[in-house]
Amino acid sequence: MALKLYNTLTRQKAEFVPIDPKNVRMYVCGPTVYDYAHIGNARPVIVFDVLYRLLRHVYEPDHVTYVRNITDVDDKINARAARDYPDLPLNEAIRKVTEATEKQFHKDIDALGVLPPTYEPRATEYIRRPEGGEDMVSLIEALVRNGHAYVAEDHVLFDVASMPDYGRLSNRSLDEMEAGARVEVAPYKKGPMDFVLWKPSKRGEPAWPSPCGIATPGRPGWHIECSAMAGALLGPVFDIHGGGIDLTFPHHENEIAQSRCAHNTPVMANVWMHNGFLQVEGEKMSKSLGNFITIRELLDDGWPGEVLRLNMLRTHYRQPIDWTKKGLEESQKILTSWFSQDGLDANDRDPLSKDFIAALEDDLNTPKAIAELHRFAAEKDIESLGAALGFLGFDGATLKQADERAAETAQSVASTVEPLIIARLEARKRKDFAESDRIRDELAKMGINLKDTKNKETGEIETTWEVAR
């Protein structure tokens, strides 16, 4: 079966045909580094990691190029830096914020079992490239040269009217957008939908020499960084562009406008993929509701990264997810049961089941693929289970770490627990079940669960115990 992907551009699922099977190219919008990554940010990271793995499987690992950027220039970053480090010069404060946030981002997603992308460019490295090659400034100058952008009051603006099919990705016409507009339009704009490619910086703000003969130093607009990094690393037209559905408009629409008009191409990427949104316990995640969950918090709460990963993949990437504690508990249970299968070895050597791959090839149908894993477990096809788990990025490491932490906790209470267990076994031997049950209840209250097993050789009853989560 051939790989099929849903394309936002055509609103259809279609067979994926790479431009060059020897170099399949994918770009995914990465984080803006000003705050801890929340669980909604983790979704595209995990989803497109699975797609990356699938593409590597279909086209060979060294025939796939995956770019996921870091946006380290943005007004949100500036605001955060000014807030958190009021005593430092702004640029120094910004560097502190971006460096710390980027480091934390990598720590977080490492726990989620994602492969590093081929390239992870930073936006600031692509504003002006002294070594040459495409950068934001060269794109902006090309757009002005082509008549798709204009200079006004030290800004450079994209002239939306110059692009006849602007709005194709988000499926809305200029008329509709203007009718629905609810924000005042800056007076220097030619059209109300025109967006900023470059804007002047105030004193103290990060600034670079401006393009197009503008004397005031400035900084790039929000969308141009992705056009520059994608163009520089993947070329003017590439295969897949991904990101969260909230980025469809305006970010991706504007990326497309910039890249296509600068390069004079009919498309920027052939396939546009968008992951669905995430809610928390039935409510939208927002800081005001106080249900804003970061990856860091979940990990600190003791959820293994792989549990977060499985929880994410149990829903198809285009569907909305309701992220709940109950769902995490269920995911943990499922993952634990798989990894406790005798002889399980999550790896990338054993042959992969055709049905499993077919499910993934059907627009990344991970819930269906996971159903296959359940089937392997039920049929004791441990080899297929291990191969599929390994393929999906599960190796049991974070689960094992959680077990080790649990073992440490257990060790700390062993001296109180063990005598009680011995007492209970003795009570059982003399058939004093009231006493034996009383001890079991007492231990249960302490969060200790017991399991009785019969030793096959001696016939003796033995008791194992664990600390409940």
Added chain:
RNA sequence: GGCCACGUGGCGGAGUGGUGACGCAGCGGACUGCAAAUCCGCGUACGCCGGUUCAAUUCCGGCCGUGGCCUCCA
């Protein structure tokens, strides 16, 4: 207000114009002194109202509900 997506059993979640995936929970059984764990078995669901059709959860229309986006802006 405009555009878009989604609405499946107690819960999660695939899928399909006509034999009710799969998982969790639950229930029954085996095992157990009783539990736990494990194993075996058990599920007449597709938001509402119309329409098309021999047949709709699946296609079409309307409605309701939930969510997303609607320029740089906090």
